[in-house]
Amino acid sequence: MYALLTGCFWLAAAAALDRRELLRRGRKKELVLAAAIGLAGLLLFAAHGLHVPLPNPLDLTSLFRGGKTG
Amino acid sequence: MKPIGNGRISARQFKIMIVFSLIGDSILILPNLMGNISHQDAWLSQLAAIACGMALAWAYAALLGRLGRLSFVGAWTALLGRIAGSALGLVYAYGFYAMVLALLAEISLFMRAQMMRETPAEAIMLAFLIVIAAGLRYGIETFARTSELLYPIFIAMFLFLSLCLLPQIKADQLLPIAGAGMPQIAEGSFLSFAYGFLESAVLLMLTPYLEDDRKAARSAIFKGFLTGGLMLFLILLLCVLVLGPSMMELKHYPTFQLAQRIEIGRFLERLEALLTFLWIVTVFYKALLYSFSLQKTISEIARLQDDRILAMPLCLLMLAGGMISVPNIAAYNELIKAQFPYYDLILYLGGPLLLLLLLAIPAARRRLEARQPRAG
Amino acid sequence: MRKRMRICLVLSCLLLLSGCWSRRxxxxxxxxxxxxxxxxxxxxxxxxxxxxxxxxxxxxxxxxxxxxxxxxxxxxxxxxxxxxxxxxxxxxxxxxxxxxxxxxxxxxxxxxxxxxxxxxxxxxxxxxxxxxxxxxxxxxxxxxxxxxxxxxxxxxxxxxxxxxxxxxxxxxxxxxxxxxxxxxxxxxxxxxxxxxxxxxxxxxxxxxxxxxxxxxxxxxxxxxxxxxxxxxxxxxNEKESKGFTDLTDNLDSTSIELPCSPTGYTGIEVTSSVTRLMPRLRDGKPEFLVKIWAQGDVVENACSMVDFNRDATFVDLEKRSENIVRSNAEAAIRWAKRHETDVLGFGSALAKKHPAYWERARDDGNSSGFSQAAIVFDIDVVIRKTGTIGNSVKPKE
Structure with missing residues (x-):
């Protein structure tokens, strides 16, 4: 719960701080990308807060050593 | 806010940021890691690492000269074309993201082990990320100038730490010199080379912002590598001389133990909380530079005109990632021992060297020159 | 309006400054x-x-x-x-x-x-x-x-x-x-x-x-x-303990008592003492040279016949002090050998000087190998002063 709140608060702050840049004409790509990243972050954070089992993003680093783990 | 392209950093700021990112989290984790491998010869390992680091500095400096106003990822895109370049860019974006997550885990584990036991990791990461977000939103020029402000304080505190420990030195803890054996010393120096020097490769993402004097920038790399390497050397030497190899192996954060050891008379003691400034600053700058590179890479892939608005969403993504990525200290140790050396080698040694080799071909060089952005 | 909002924002930051999470x-x-x-x-x-x-x-x-x-x-x-x-x-x-x-x-x-x-x-x-x-x-x-x-x-x-x-x-x-x-x-x-x-x-x-x-x-x-x-x-015991601190170079100052008559003693204050443990290999066997340099002063004297004006007296006192220092050290070493525990750090000194030999000895399960090692002493005590007087008060016959 707290994670959802923190995340929403964070995004609200982002929107408030950057609203002028976000809504500028001809910057649609920026807006979409920012929203997508923000929502992804919010979803992940909320899922973590709700104890949903999530894959570890750092597990991918094992690809650099040819997929072997440990 | 100024549009991008206007941020400019001087050679001196460039050098300082290299020093900070080189010392980074190494100042905290290297003494323990190297103590476990090369024992009392950790300082020898570090000397070897500095020698390799200077060779690396040469390679990076050469690359810096070739890149012009393109960043490292930008140069790859220019050479390989949009699709292949973007794919490679995504690999690097992931790499930068993983590094920030590891640094967040590092600082929260440290704070929770040594200073604030009951504070939740979220709170520490959040506090850290708020500052990173602020840094990203203000832009590179601002945080480069801030580094210039912090540097004298950093050096002064570092010297203070070193000088105050002089009375505690026990010279015989160095013996037997080179007793750990050459393979162990080499292994230790590889760790320092990877975590310190290779992970400074992030400097290659700053090329679009450098002032035009490329000669000064190249010598800044050498100076930065040497300064940072020597400071790590001094820390490792003090760890061996003051704490002894057993304590280095036992405690997770020997550098913190060093700060605890300061005791001059019965009044100048218990300074560790103050000296924590040292590694907070370096870890912060390393994380900031990597976040900045992540933001820069994404904006280059998507060809954004303004990348600063990504700052806040990216930081939220890092906060979420930081929470789910490192469940405990064993996972972290496993990560830095088994995964990160390969990650460093491939991304920050393999990538730049390959690019340098490619740019030895005149056709490739011409292609790169044709795609230089106009001077802004 | 904007300014006021900023001020509110800054002031609200103060709420966070009341202390850190785990403050005590x-x-x-x-x-x-x-x-x-x-x-x-x-x-x-x-x-x-x-x-x-x-x-x-x-x-x-x-x-x-x-x-x-x-x-x-x-x-x-x-x-x-x-x-x-x-x-x-x-x-x-x-x-x-x-x-x-x-x-x-x-x-x-x-x-x-x-x-x-x-x-x-x-x-x-x-x-x-x-x-x-x-x-x-x-x-x-x-x-x-x-x-x-x-x-x-x-x-x-x-x-x-x-x-x-x-x-x-x-x-x-x-x-x-x-x-x-x-x-x-x-x-x-x-x-x-x-x-x-x-x-x-x-x-x-x-x-x-x-x-x-x-x-x-x-x-x-x-x-x-x-x-x-x-x-x-x-x-x-106390004698062995004294030998121990001397051998491990922890000792700065101590007291040595030398008998000068059946009931009286001359008291020496050791004012500084430096010990070096030097391991060496002789014919493939470890040998330890213990060097002790000590300085002392005469601080007490119960026998009026001891003549501090003669050089020979000092030589004699130094020699006897050296013997006491040596016997303390030997007692500590004997104790350690008897119990086969290397409290004196001989093995560690050997490991620092001759790591290869130490490695072999330890692998042979001979880590308490110092119990067979020869130990050679080189003790040098120098007595410099006799306090503010020379000879002791001589009572009338």
Whole structure:
């Protein structure tokens, strides 16, 4: 719960701080990308807060050593 | 806010940021890691690492000269074309993201082990990320100038730490010199080379912002590598001389133990909380530079005109990632021992060297020159 | 409007500054100065001596209440014992100012490695407190003692330990970090000084202990306890202890007594002493050269016939002092050889000088190999002064 709140608060702050840049004409790509990243972050954070089992993003680093783990 | 392209950093700021990112989290984790491998010869390992680091500095400096106003990822895109370049860019974006997550885990584990036991990791990461977000939103020029402000304080505190420990030195803890054996010393120096020097490769993402004097920038790399390497050397030497190899192996954060050891008379003691400034600053700058590179890479892939608005969403993504990525200290140790050396080698040694080799071909060089952005 | 919003934002930041998450204010803490661990019925009995802040401030006079309070808890882990105390004590224990860590002899004989894990793991405790072994008393009894002069007994004990190491010799002040190094380095065994209570045990923990000129009970450091691995195996007596501190170069100053008549002695104060342990290999066998350089002054003389105007007297005194220093050192070495425990760090010196040989010897299971090694002494005592007078007063015939 707290994670959802923190995340929403964070995004609200982002929107408030950057609203002028976000809504500028001809910057649609920026807006979409920012929203997508923000929502992804919010979803992940909320899922973590709700104890949903999530894959570890750092597990991918094992690809650099040819997929072997440990 | 100024549009991008206007941020400019001087050679001196460039050098300082290299020093900070080189010392980074190494100042905290290297003494323990190297103590476990090369024992009392950790300082020898570090000397070897500095020698390799200077060779690396040469390679990076050469690359810096070739890149012009393109960043490292930008140069790859220019050479390989949009699709292949973007794919490679995504690999690097992931790499930068993983590094920030590891640094967040590092600082929260440290704070929770040594200073604030009951504070939740979220709170520490959040506090850290708020500052990173602020840094990203203000832009590179601002945080480069801030580094210039912090540097004298950093050096002064570092010297203070070193000088105050002089009375505690026990010279015989160095013996037997080179007793750990050459393979162990080499292994230790590889760790320092990877975590310190290779992970400074992030400097290659700053090329679009450098002032035009490329000669000064190249010598800044050498100076930065040497300064940072020597400071790590001094820390490792003090760890061996003051704490002894057993304590280095036992405690997770020997550098913190060093700060605890300061005791001059019965009044100048218990300074560790103050000296924590040292590694907070370096870890912060390393994380900031990597976040900045992540933001820069994404904006280059998507060809954004303004990348600063990504700052806040990216930081939220890092906060979420930081929470789910490192469940405990064993996972972290496993990560830095088994995964990160390969990650460093491939991304920050393999990538730049390959690019340098490619740019030895005149056709490739011409292609790169044709795609230089106009001077802004 | 915008400006006002910013001001509000900045002011709201102040709310965050009230302190950090894990802050612990002074009035939430019990400052632990001494910690004692006993082994009772298969459990740890942990005693914490905490300071009573109001009693040690200089304004209050007279010992209406004790300067500290002793809390005791039991548990299977030290942490359990400490936390069980919350039912008796108003606040949580704070270990950041720990000065003295007392282990009971039984714990020391059972092995200390498991006991020191907890204070080592803790983030509050620093590594600079001293560790001692309670001899002939429980650790709790050591911490339950009124001491004269210093109101805080642990402070008194810590200072006494440090002073006696420097200027008397048969004690070693081992801090927690030394202890870790000695436990894990090979070629070096742990030693800890013993502390005992002299006098009336019953009076020790009462204010009446201090009503007379002579305290009814007081602490006393006696003997150095030698370990093998993490287990206490025996005690060095005073002579051996002196030899031990001299050999390990901990000694700065001590006293040497030379008989000059059937009942009288000449007293020498050693003012500085430096020891070097030099291992060497001779025909593939280790040999240790022990070099001791000491300087001293004559501080007392009971025999009027000793003539300090003659050079030969000094030569003679130096020679006899050297013999005493040597016999102390030999006693310590004999003890260590007899018990096959390398408390003197011969192995460690060898490992530092000849790592390859040491490696081989250790692999052959010969880590206590020093017991066969030859030990050669090179002791040089120089006596320089005789105080403010020359010869002693000669009474009339």
């Amino acid at each position: 204010e002074l009035n939430d803490l019990l400052v632990v100065l001494g910690m004692g661990i006993d082994w009772v019925d298969g459990q740890y009995l942990v005693s914490f001596q905490v300071v009573n802040p109001s009693e040690i401030s200089s304004k209050t006079k007279g010992a209406s209440r004790a300067p500290g309070t002793l809390y005791q808890g039991r548990g299977n882990t030290i942490f359990e014992a400490a936390r069980s105390l919350t039912t008796q004590a108003p606040r949580l224990m704070y270990l950041g100012h720990l000065q003295l860590f007392v282990l009971s002899e039984e714990i020391a004989r059972r092995g200390v490695a498991s006991v020191i894990d907890s204070p080592l793991r803790d983030n509050e405790a620093r590594m600079d407190y001293n560790v001692v072994i309670a001899r002939g008393a429980t650790a709790a009894e050591i911490l339950d003692l009124y001491t004269p002069l210093e109101r805080l007994p642990t402070y008194s004990m810590q200072q006494s330990l440090r002073t006696s190491e420097r200027s008397w010799a048969p004690t070693v002040a081992v801090t927690m970090s030394d202890m870790i190094n000695k436990l894990s380095d090979d070629g070096q065994q742990l030693v800890l000084t013993g502390i005992e209570i002299e006098g009336s045990r019953k009076q020790a923990g009462r204010p009446s202990n201090l009503t007379g000129f002579r305290p009814a009970a007081s602490y006393n450091y006696r003997g150095i306890g030698a370990f093998k691995g993490d287990k206490l195996i025996g005690w060095l």
